[in-house]
Amino acid sequence: MSVFTELSASAAAAWLENYSLGTLQRLEGIAEGVQNSNFFLRTSGGEYVLTLFEQVPHAQLPFYTQLLAHLSACGIPCPAPVANRRNAYLGELAGRPALIVSRLDGLSVRRPTPAQCAAIGAALAELHLAAQSSPVSQPHPRGTAWCVEVAAQLVPHLAPDAAALLADELRQQASRPGSLPRGIVHADLFRDNVLFVGDRVSGLLDFYFAGVDDLLFDLAVVANDWCTAAGGEVDGERCRSLLAAYQRRRPLTAGERAAWPMLLRAAALRFWLSRLQDQLLPRPGEVVTQRDPRVYQEILLAHRASGDRPGLGTPPVEPLLAEAAPQVAWHGR
DSSP, rough: OOSSSSOOOHHHHHGGSSSSSSEEEEEEEEOOOOOEEEEEEEEEEEEEEEEEEEESOOGGHHHHHHHHHHHHHTOOOOOOOOOOOOSSSSSEETTTTEEEEEEEOOOOSSEEEEEEHHHHHHHHHHHHHHHHOOOOOOOOOTHHHHHHHHHHHHHHSSSHHHHHHHHHHHHHHTTTTTTTTTTOSSSOGGGGEEEEEETEEEEEOOTOOOEEEEHHHHHHHHHHHSSSSSOBBBBBHHHHHHHHHHHHHHOOHHHHHHHHHHHHHHHHHHHHHHHHHHHSSOOOOOOOOOOOOOHHHHHHHHHHHHHOOOTTTTHHHHHHSSSSOOEEEEOOO
């Protein structure tokens, strides 16, 4: 449950007087999410989402709100922050930083189809292009330096084979290309952070790990979650749909095509580490929904076993880019 701070209707109604959104009609806690307290908010002026920030560092909140405002103004289907009567996005409610955003239609998908993988590929490329003109920026908070730091903390708690795998992967990731196109990435665009209406992407959610990193890393995060079959291997049909739709809008460079197998591994490593951290080193007082680290250990092992060889889990990029990309309509505003 993602309501960690209880909020009464009377307190929410009083706080809404700071906004030009009408009167409160309904307040309902949202069961999804693991980091913040979220509520559906219906007023006489419309439908919104109210978030009380529980774990995101306060100093980073202006970046997230301004990034969302910029992306939504560019037509990216993400929550649009709502300013109060003082023209400020962030306020304070129940002792927590608070933000109201627009409510988006749609539902997340558990078993994405190739058409839906194409749609998220197109949406991700549009996000990357729109973010290039963002007035705000910050480093990706869980990039390479974070991986090295967390790995050092985890090694004493790991079985010998897992510790050896982690050490070897970190050594190989040290040769990750340093000249790939960079920009603001979402870094957490899992299936539960995307809403669909049919095969149309209607919402991109939870930008709380956003920051500057290799754009290809973001695409690899998506491929690992959206296009992975049992045992950690990549489903070729879904991956082809994802990559073809993405590159119609932002063609991959030669360096990115060559780096694709290594970036798939980098993305798998990042989420293996974060899940191990939540499991083995939970932070005091923090409420975290634990997810099985073995899922991303299997994905990492499958990528390492296949390398860039065709047919063994990591489809080579060159044939994918040579294929005609499907005609995926973009549904930005």
